Amino acid sequence: DIVMTQTPLSSPVTLGQPASISCRSSQSLVHSDGNTYLSWLHQRPGQPPRPLIYKISNRFSGVPDRFSGSGAGTDFTLKISRVEAEDVGVYYCTQATQFPRTFGQGTKLEIK
Amino acid sequence: QVQLVQSGAEVKKPGASVKVSCKASGYTFTSYGISWVRQAPGQGLEWMGWISAYNGNTDYAQKLQGRVTMTTDTSTTTVYMELRSLISDDTAVYYCARDLGSFDYWGQGTLVTVSS
Numbered sequence: 001d002i003v004m005t006q007t008p009l010s011s012p013v014t015l016g017q018p019a020s021i022s023c024r025s026s027q028s029l030v031h032s033d034g035n036t037y038l039s040w041l042h043q044r045p046g047q048p049p050r051p052l053i054y055k056i057s058n059r060f061s062g063v064p065d066r067f068s069g070s071g072a073g074t075d076f077t078l079k080i081s082r083v084e085a086e087d088v089g090v091y092y093c094t095q096a097t098q099f100p101r102t103f104g105q106g107t108k109l110e111i112k
Numbered sequence: 113q114v115q116l117v118q119s120g121a122e123v124k125k126p127g128a129s130v131k132v133s134c135k136a137s138g139y140t141f142t143s144y145g146i147s148w149v150r151q152a153p154g155q156g157l158e159w160m161g162w163i164s165a166y167n168g169n170t171d172y173a174q175k176l177q178g179r180v181t182m183t184t185d186t187s188t189t190t191v192y193m194e195l196r197s198l199i200s201d202d203t204a205v206y207y208c209a210r211d212l213g214s215f216d217y218w219g220q221g222t223l224v225t226v227s228s
Contacts, residue, residue, distance in 0.1 A: 035213065037213045037214065039214040039215070041157075041215065048207055048218040048219065048220060048221050049157065049207075049209075049215070050218075051215060051216050051217075051218075054213070054214035054216065055213070055214070060216065090156075092156065092157055094157070094214075094215065096211065096213050096214055099162065099171040100159055100173050100174070101147060101159040101162070101211070102159065103156060103157045103158070103159065104156075105156055106156045106157075
C-alpha cells in the first residue's frame, strides 16, 4: 500500500498570512497513463470532505484561486496564499494512482 | 447537478449487518466508479473499497475483505455497501464518493452506530 505522510499535523496561522501543507508518498504516484492522481480535500467539522485540487495542481470548480497545489513524483504541497476564516478545518491529501486508495493523516488548520 | 444521496443513520448491535445506499444523479452513472470511505469519531478518512458502476468490478480494503460487499443497481443508479459481523470499531460516518482518479463528489454521510 502507498503510505501518505502529511506535515505538519497542526498548523496555527494568522488570518491573511500564507499556509503550506506537505504530503509525501511512500512511492511514486505517476500512473502508467502518465497522470499523477494526487488530490487534496478540505473538511470542516460535521461536513463531508470537499474536494479542492486534483492531479497535483488543478482546482475544482468553485475553489478560490488562493489555493494552489504543486509537486511531482512523491512530494507534494498545498499552499493557501492568504488564509481566510472559512479555511479552518482538516486538510487531507489522497492518492488514486493505485488501489487501495490511501489518505494522509490530515492537517488541522486553525487560526492563531 | 451531480448528487450522491445516502440513506439515513443506522443503529446496529454487534454481530449484525448494515446496508447503506448511495443514490447517484446528474451524470452518466456507468461512466464512473464509486468509492466508500469511512470516518470513525475524531479520526481521519479510511478507504473501504471501490466499485465500477460500468461492470460491477470491485476492489476492497484488505482489512475488510470477507465482511464488505459493494453492489450497484443501474436501473436505479444506486450503489450499496453492506458490512457484516459489525463490531464497535465499525462505528463511523460512511461516505460514498465518485471516483475517477479523484473523489470529486461526496455523499452527505451516513452515521452507523454499533452498540449493544
